[in-house]
Amino acid sequence: MLDAKVAEAWRVLRIQSELVDGIERLIAFRGAVTVFGSARFSEQSQEYQQGVKLGKLLAAEGIPVITGGGPGLMEACNRGAFDQPGASIGLNIELPFEQVANPYQDVNLHFRYFFVRKFLFVKQALGFVGLPGGFGTLDELFEALTLVQTRKVQHFPIVLVGKRYWSGLYDWLVDTVLERNCIDERDLHLFQVVDTVEEAADLILQHMRGPG
Incomplete structure (x- = not known):
């Protein structure tokens, strides 16, 4: 059995290996959009069908689509992007x-x-889209918001799809977090909430095309 120091050294090497392999594999895919969403939606759900449409809308424009690679809405977006440019x-x-x-x-x-x-998820991304999801989706959302807020990454669009799903979170940010001065009002403009994946794709494409 490895002693603690040796085990930690091997852990560092595994971390390094994952970083190097990931960077090398993804270096060609600049200007990607990362999409988050729950693994728990079935193929028959409306959310799944919307995820397929979102992946297709983005990838049809030549934009690489990155997801967590699992089932549910991750699968939906990968499915829509698959076999697209x-x-x-x-x-x-x-x-x-x-x-x-x-x-x-x-x-x-x-x-x-x-x-x-x-x-x-962040390194190659020029846009984030959040579909309905749980703790993992919320974790990635607030990670992205924090990085943009603190200017650790360049500003990019962060779009949440589904006003009904996200309205409670938005109201809490306004009525509690902003009210208690834990964020500034301008922080609420770091993300947008839309109703459809078409709106989300349009916002991403407008950002990538730039002014005019």
């Missing part, structure tokens, strides 16, 4: 439940460490 990319994570890689991926990476995966 833009690549369909999945960054999978080892979990005790839910996370089985979906088959609609041109590039498929596997990770043990959440923080390495989260770094690569």
Whole structure:
């Protein structure tokens, strides 16, 4: 059995290996859009169909689409992007439940460490889209908001799809977080909430095309 120091050294090497492999595999896919959403929506759900449409709208414009690579809305977006000019990319994570890689991926990476995966979600992205989701989706959303707020990354669009789904979160940010001066009013403009994936895709495309 390895002693603690040796085990930690091997852990550092595994982390380094995941970083190097991920960076090398994704370096060609600049200007990507990262899409988050729950693994728990079925193929028959309206949310799944919207995810397929979003992936297709973006990838048809040559934009690489990055998801967490699992089932549900991640699969939906990869499925829509698959066989389009833009690549369909999945960054999978080892979990005790839910996370089985979906088959609609041109590039498929596997990770043990959440923080390495989260770094690569951001590194190539020029836009984030949040579909309905749980703790993982919220984690990625607030990670992106924090990075933009603190100017650790260049400003990029962060779009949440589904006003009914996200309205409670938005109201809490306004009525409680802003009211208690834990954020500034300008922080509420770091993201937009829309009703449809078509609106989300349009906002992303406008940003990428620039002024005019």
